[in-house]
Each structure stands twice: as structure tokens, then as C-alpha cells.
Amino acid sequence: MKKIKVIYNPSSGRQIIQKRIDNICKILLDNGYLVGKVATQKKDDAMFETIKCCKEDWDAIVACGGDGTVNEVATGIILGGRKIPVAILAAGTVNDFANYMGLPKDSKEFCEMIMNENTIDVDLGNWGNKYFVNVAAGGFLTNVAHQVPTESKNVLGRMAYYLEGLREIPKQMFNGINVRITSEEYSSEEEIFLFLVSNSSSIGGFKMLAPKAQVEDGLLDCIIIRKSEIQDALSIFLNILKGEHINHPNVKYFKTKKVTIESEDEVQVDIDGEYGGVLPATFQVVHRGFRIFN
Incomplete structure (x- = not known):
């Protein structure tokens, strides 16, 4: 049985x-x-x-x-x-x-x-003693998920996130964060709006935020959105709906097994919609560490 x-x-x-x-x-x-x-x-x-x-x-x-x-x-x-x-x-x-x-x-x-x-083994992301199924993120609006009160989530559903996001946009719109990114595929020091280290393509309800992501490829998809003028920022965020934002010159997209992100600023990291801690962080893939029915 x-x-x-x-x-x-x-x-x-x-x-x-x-x-x-x-x-x-x-x-x-x-x-x-x-x-x-x-x-x-x-x-x-x-x-x-x-x-x-x-x-x-x-x-x-x-x-x-x-x-x-x-x-x-x-x-x-x-x-x-x-x-x-x-x-x-x-x-x-x-x-x-x-x-x-x-x-x-x-x-x-x-x-x-x-x-x-029928089961498949999918990848997970790892940061120290924490794991993520979907995404680790920091910067612009990534703190919204863990700022929304549970009561609001229960009553308003996804609308609670949108309302909190609208409230946060004026506070965060022009705040860049200085980071140092280190990986085999890409390393730099730059001012960015946000970073996403993703396992799947769907993040925050946007189905094409990491459009090349695959949950069985043994790689994490990294999206870096550099600090931009308002017209560039609007263009990037509008193109997210079609998955075309990764072609913008102010967006860096790469796949990696391991990436370290550091900052002298206090940057909160969101892990699958929950507060995960602050930078620095080294994210790496756990290849096919999670078995799901499919």
C-alpha cells in the first residue's frame, strides 16, 4: 500500500x-x-x-x-x-x-x-543553507513579496502584490545598487536596478522573465538589469511581457552553475517570495535535486 x-x-x-x-x-x-x-x-x-x-x-x-x-x-x-x-x-x-x-x-x-x-528530477538553486525552486532576486521591487501582509494576500490575492508594488515604485525607481558579479561566464562591477538568479522562466507572474530557462539543464539563468534612464527602463519592462528584454543593451543574460554577487550596500535577497537575507551571496545549482510528479 x-x-x-x-x-x-x-x-x-x-x-x-x-x-x-x-x-x-x-x-x-x-x-x-x-x-x-x-x-x-x-x-x-x-x-x-x-x-x-x-x-x-x-x-x-x-x-x-x-x-x-x-x-x-x-x-x-x-x-x-x-x-x-x-x-x-x-x-x-x-x-x-x-x-x-x-x-x-x-x-x-x-x-x-x-x-x-511519472516523475522528473528538476534542478534547485542553493545559497548556503537555503534552497530555491524558482528564483533568488535582489534590487528593484524584489522586496515587495515579503512586505505584503499575509492578511492582504489572503483577501486580495495577486492584487496585493500589485498594490504594494505601486506604492514602492516612487521610492525605488531611481535607486541603483552597486554590485560585484563573479562567475565563469560573466564578471563585472556595475550599478544595477535588480538581479534575478532563476531556475524557471516564470517569475512574479511574468512567464518570460527568464525566457531560456530550463529546470533540468543543470544551470541557473541570471538576469542583470543595469541602472537606466527612465525611457530605457520603461522599454525594458514593457519588453518583459514578450521575453524580448534580454536583447536590450542594458540587460545582461547568462547561464551559469555558480555566481557570486556582492555589494557594499545592504541589499535584501528574496528567495521564492520570502526574505532570504542580505548580500553577499553565492548561488549555485543543485542538479536534479528535486523529484516531482509531472
Whole structure:
């Protein structure tokens, strides 16, 4: 008998997701699976529960929540030392990774994905003792995700991010940060608006922010947007919608296994939508360190 642990964030998606989780549990039970269910209550609960699953004899995990919940489960897999396959059920305000992977949201299709047992091993990003499924970022507007109160996320959804972003634009628009970037592929000292170290192409709801990203290629995609005059900045951000911003002379795009970013300024780093710390940081890839149903 296969044992599956459902780890879910009860504040993500509220009643719709609760009903979907109940449906999924029923379908799995009806098909002979043993199902355990755990609701997270605070930060790192999903990570610790995943570590526990690795130490016990669970066969698979269902991770239900936003990118932050998926991040915690992926981190727990690494720290737990056993590559249990994870089924990601998109919920919450932002689900860049699940959307990028095209994972099913319908309860029946989701369970069929699990029962078919088709899995792939995808890359993760690493920074010290932290891991990321989707992106590490710093600079212009990258602090918005962890400034939005949880209550606002629950009530307003993605709109909460847009409202916070609009509030931050006047404060940050002309503030560049001085950084030193070091990698085999590209090294420089320059003033930038922001940097992104990405695993997938979808970041912050923009599907083509890292348009060449692939989650199985053993590389992280780095996007550096240099400090620009307002007309250049507007051109870059408008072209993001089409994935054409990487052709702008004020944008540097490269792939690497490892990159170090340093700054004498205090630059906060966002990890999958949560505060991760401040620079300096060395980001590197964990090649195919996370197994997911697909």
C-alpha cells in the first residue's frame, strides 16, 4: 500500500483549495492509498514535516500552497536526504513554478498524475543553507513579496502584490545598487536596478522573465538589469511581457552553475517570495535535486 502525506497551507486559496484537497484525499483513498494530512501553521512547518517524511516510510508528498510552501518542501527533501517524489498542487497568491511546469489543478487529473507515477528530477538553486525552486532576486521591487501582509494576500490575492508594488515604485525607481558579479561566464562591477538568479522562466507572474530557462539543464539563468534612464527602463519592462528584454543593451543574460554577487550596500535577497537575507551571496545549482510528479 502506497503512503502519501498531504502538506498544505490552510491560508492559501481558502475554501476552494480545502474542497480540492478533500477530493484528492478521497480519490487516493478509494484507489488504495494510505493518506496522511498536515496543515502548516507557521514558517518552516512544511520543511520540518517533509524532513520527518524522509525519515519515515512515506512514498510521496503532496505539497499544496504557494511558491513558499513548495520551497519549504524542496528544502526538506534535501535536508531529509531522501528524494521522495512530490506532487505540487497550486494554491496561494503566486505559483510560478507549478504554472511553469503546467501541473494539473483538477482533482481527478492531479490524482491520475500521481497514480501514473511519472516523475522528473528538476534542478534547485542553493545559497548556503537555503534552497530555491524558482528564483533568488535582489534590487528593484524584489522586496515587495515579503512586505505584503499575509492578511492582504489572503483577501486580495495577486492584487496585493500589485498594490504594494505601486506604492514602492516612487521610492525605488531611481535607486541603483552597486554590485560585484563573479562567475565563469560573466564578471563585472556595475550599478544595477535588480538581479534575478532563476531556475524557471516564470517569475512574479511574468512567464518570460527568464525566457531560456530550463529546470533540468543543470544551470541557473541570471538576469542583470543595469541602472537606466527612465525611457530605457520603461522599454525594458514593457519588453518583459514578450521575453524580448534580454536583447536590450542594458540587460545582461547568462547561464551559469555558480555566481557570486556582492555589494557594499545592504541589499535584501528574496528567495521564492520570502526574505532570504542580505548580500553577499553565492548561488549555485543543485542538479536534479528535486523529484516531482509531472
